[in-house]
Amino acid sequence: MAARDKQLAPPAKKQQVHRPNKIDRPEVDYVNRAAEGFLQIYYECMDGPQRDANIAELYRDTSVLIWNGETVNGAQQIKEFYAKMPQSKHEIQSWDCHPVPGTNPTAILVTVSGIVLHGEMPPKMPQTKKHGVLHRIFSQSFVLTPEPKPMIQPGAEAGQEADRYFIRADTMRFVG
Template identity: 25%
Template sequence: MVQHTAVARQFILYFGSISKCGVLRIAMSKLAVEDETACTAVKKFTDLFYDAVDRKRNKMNFLYADGAMLVWNGNAIRGVEVIAKFYDSLPNSTHTLESLDCQYIDSSDQARPLVVLAIGKVVLGQMTHAFTQTLVLTLEDEKYKILSDRFRFID
């Protein structure tokens, strides 16, 4: 029996198998397909989200679930309408993402909740800041909406 390193075992779990001679067989496992599906959905959602924050703030209320909560640099804001008003009160912004990661929280849940980590830079008014943002997304009417949003300057 072939012994595999921990990295190889993780690769096998994610992608498929390694042949007897050690050659990687890349076959999309169920986990890899789910991950790819999540990444595609999150990329589309974050493109829409940051476009709304930067250019179409009147659309922000469509991106949050009922009862959503935003914690923006330590300030807690609850409720779709209050969150939309908060974003409206901010100076003009331009977000640039440098890193984006996501994973399902519980793939057996019908709402297919995802946790999303975005890292980037934002020009807010005349100031530039590095930021992290963590979103918890949930499906509502077959569209992802934000259930929880945590935004923090990191500079």
Template identity: 35%
Template sequence: MAVDFKTYVDQACKAVEEFVSIYYETMDKRRWPLTRLYLEKAILIWNGNLITGLEALANFFDVLPSSEFQVNMLDCQPVHEQATQAQTTVLVVTSGTVKFDGNKQHFSNQNFQLTAQTTTNNPVEDCKRLLPFSGLG
């Protein structure tokens, strides 16, 4: 029996909520397992800087100062199977704030492309952008 689209979207959103919670908790408290979430040819774009591959990601996460992320908004959309070679894929957008090493707070936006099953031809993409924080009093 085929799952209707609304049920599919609801299931995807529930899974994404759990993923986002685990991802940012791991980012803030114990980064070393994060690379397990990425493929060998993964791409991370952090404030316009390109980081490619697991070794480069591990090095990047290792030198990144300690963080405190707060997710204020989460959105997810399943990606049509024609665009992903029939792989179950969800586009995730988060928005919130982050403080690094106790410094000034910044607005933070992150886009994930999560794929349940991938081939080596489709690297996972992750794009992160930090914006100045004006302090909404």
């Protein structure tokens, strides 16, 4: 038994596990407010009568949309893609957001789940697929990136305006 014990390797030292940096509460609150405001604007644009014109303002030439597996690149192509879609009505069931670690200024990851209707809209959200409306459960994720701020001229006073975000990446999938 003693010979066997000598052949065993010594026990490995425990390695210190590095925990992620704690995110300051003010940053979490800021990201939460920014995401909530974005979602209100986004879904109002998506469900509005001028969807293709309004929604394009939230994307840039570098933006990517993946809609149920179909990839669309750039604001103009995204605008054209949405122009072909029937009228919609989104009902958000839940959403969450997080600052993206390592980004400065802070990018935001937003996840959404809810119900969407496509087609001629009834007065209220129906419980069945009547009225020629397609009732679907969706999951959508966004990466929001702050717009680059203009350079401040030397001697000019910096303003206190909030960051303006655009959609860097948008993935939407029907899940039910």
